[in-house]
Amino acid sequence: MTSRTKFRLHPARRGAAVRSRGHAIVPRFGTRxxxxxxxxxxxxxxxxxxxxxxxxxxxxxxxxxxxxxxxxxxxxxxKDKDALYEAVLDHVFSGLRARVMPVFESDLPPRQKILKYLGEYFDYIAANPRFPRVVQAEWMRAGGKGHVPMQRIAKEYFLPIFAKLVDVLRQGIEAGEFREVDPIDFVPSVVGIIIFYFSTAPLMKSLVKVDPLSEGRIRERRAFVLNFISAALFR
Amino acid sequence: MTSRTKFRLHPARRGAAVRSRGHAIVPRFGTRxxxxxxxxxxxxxxxxxxxxxxxxxxxxxxxxxxxxxxxxxxxxxxKDKDALYEAVLDHVFSGLRARVMPVFESDLPPRQKILKYLGEYFDYIAANPRFPRVVQAEWMRAGGKGHVPMQRIAKEYFLPIFAKLVDVLRQGIEAGEFREVDPIDFVPSVVGIIIFYFSTAPLMKSLVKVDPLSEGRIRERRAFVLNFISAALFR
DNA sequence: GTCATATAATTAACTAGTTAGTTAGATTGT
DNA sequence: ACAATCTAACTAACTAGTTAATTATATGAC
Known part of the structure; x- marks a missing residue:
């Protein structure tokens, strides 16, 4: 990996076939x-x-x-394997963000907002059960100390969502609807509950009879997760 | 990796220096x-x-x-990298088993038993915060489909603990102390809550000011986890 | 319309560097 | 002497990344 390679522009970034405002693709010169x-x-x-x-x-x-x-x-x-992986991370997280951020724009009361958020989050992962493992792959790298790329990903996608959650939790607590939880503990717990099930699904499948990713099981799991977290959070 | 290599016996398995009942090491012939x-x-x-x-x-x-x-x-x-990794897994899980199994032998009521189990589990991981990542490494391998080695590990360590938990949960539910949870949902949720925090700690550390593994933070986290799961499980 | 041309998209074959695992012996306590 | 313990140096296989060419397409000149 020479320094020349490092700064080489990639055709894809220079833009070859370009999608115009509408939807039709407007091909350039050598597009084939x-x-x-x-x-x-x-x-x-x-x-x-x-x-x-x-x-x-x-x-x-x-x-x-x-x-x-x-x-x-x-x-x-x-550019290289790492850049490809980064693109994959962007793909995964931008999809998640697009799915959950609108929830925070809505004017639901805190309780409904949290439930809606959890539901959307769960459904996004359930529809893409590989994603947790993709993300896990990142923090298995270099001791998960968080490379520059991961720092960017975290700041771009994770922190904004986290900030919104902090807001909702504060509102719920002030309204006396939520028990007093610290977001720094609550959020990773929720993420852990949702993600862990899917990232261990392949292993679980080989251990027990039931298919953890079957439609019925996923529906049950969803109900459990919402119920479990509700019981833990709501007064 | 030839088939001959595969079946070669390793000196360690033949037993060289042997630890006698006491504590003094009794070396054999060429032991040095x-x-x-x-x-x-x-x-x-x-x-x-x-x-x-x-x-x-x-x-x-x-x-x-x-x-x-x-x-x-x-x-x-x-024998090879895989065998070394398997030995590491044995080390990690046998330590966990030694720590939590006695809890199930005690005659505490269900509620106290679960709390004790959670506490022991948490403390074991907190004392060895690298362990979750080691285990995670396994189910990141080959799609986590569970190799023969992992199947063995799961059967030897995981299933027995799981079975005990199923018992305690049943007792608690029958006694009307616990809400009606399905172990297949409850157990992975609990494991996720406990493990996720530690396996993402290195990344978290690079994102926020607080050190997620500092003594104070760990104490807080422990309290939160027990409280959170209690609220979700107990009536 | 068509033909040369510039450019984007694509590939077969290659290379340099890395890494799991081996070999053939050297050393040491008993 | 002898087996257990340990090592320097090696190799065979693998793998990320490159090169130098080839093919297809739109454009613009005529």
Missing amino acids: GQPEESRASILRAAVAEFAEHGIAGARTDAIARAAHVNKALLYYYF | GQPEESRASILRAAVAEFAEHGIAGARTDAIARAAHVNKALLYYYF
């Missing part, structure tokens, strides 16, 4: 095939590979193969 | 240095390395260096 399709296909394959093997364990060859593209194309769209 | 010390040193270093980098990310060279032994010695005591 479906470049956005290729990029998306690589990202999709990367999500699966990183979720299954972590960052160190993920194989760029495997990602390329699963995406049905040549490995060099992977390095054409992404 | 402190073989048990070397083995323990390797294990200790492996815990740290696996916790920091996961299985694929862990470097056997780094483990040997940290343990102040030649890398070949590592392969003298352990």
Whole structure:
């Protein structure tokens, strides 16, 4: 990894095929095939590979193969393995943010707001059960001390959500509806409850008869999580 | 990895220096240095390395260096990287089992039993905050589908504890002291709450001012966890 | 309309560096 | 002497990342 490589611009960033305001793709000069399709296909394959093997364990060859593209194309769209992983993280967290932030804009009372937040969070993960493992892969890296990339991710996505939760909790507590919990303890507990189940699902499946990701089981799990946290938080 | 290698016996398993009933070590013939010390040193270093980098990310060279032994010695005591990791898992889980199983032998009422269990579990992890990451490393491997080794670990350590918890929960529910929770939902939730905090501690530390592993914070966290789960479980 | 051309998209084959695991012996306590 | 313990140096395999070319497409000149 020379310093020249490091600062090389990637065609994808220079923008080749460009999506105009509407929806129709306006191709430029040498655009051929479906470049956005290729990029998306690589990202999709990367999500699966990183979720299954972590960052160190993920194989760029495997990602390329699963995406049905040549490995060099992977390095054409992404600087290196780390950049690809970062793109995956962005994908995961921007999806989550898009899903939960609107909840905080609504003017529901604190109790309903928390429940709605939990429900949306749960449903997003349930619809993408690989995501917890992808994120876990990050904090398994380098002792989880939080690289520069992860710092950015945390500041861009996590802290804003956390701040909103702090607000709602404060309101609920002031209104006497919530027990007095410290967000620094409450939030990671909630995240742990929701995420842990899904990230251990593959292992759980091999241990017990029931499929932890079956539709029925997920519905039960959802009800339990909301009920459990409600009992712990509401007066 | 040839099949011959696979079945080679390791001196450690044949038993060299043997610890007699008392405490004094009774060395055999060519015993020199402190073989048990070397083995323990390797294990200790492996815990740290696996916790920091996961299985694929862990470097056997780094483990040997940290343990102040030649890398070949590592392969003298352990068949390969996987076997070393398995030994680490045994170390972690046997410690946990030794700590929590006595709780179930006691004749405390269900409520106190659960609280005692949670406290012991929490304290064990708090005293060894690297352990959650070590275990997480396992289910990040090969999609967490649960290798043969992990199946063994789960059956040997996890299922017995789970069974005891099922008992206590049933008793508590029948006595009308507990809300009606399904162990298949309750147990992973509790584990998630306890473990998640510690496995994300390094990242958390880089994000906020407070040290999540400071003595005071741990004490607070412990109180919160017991209180939170109590509120969610007890009537 | 069509033809050369610039440029984007894509690939087969390669390389340099890393890493798990081995070998063949050296050392030491008994 | 002898087996247990330990090591320096090695190797075979793997893997992230590169290179140098090739193919397809839109554009603009005519």
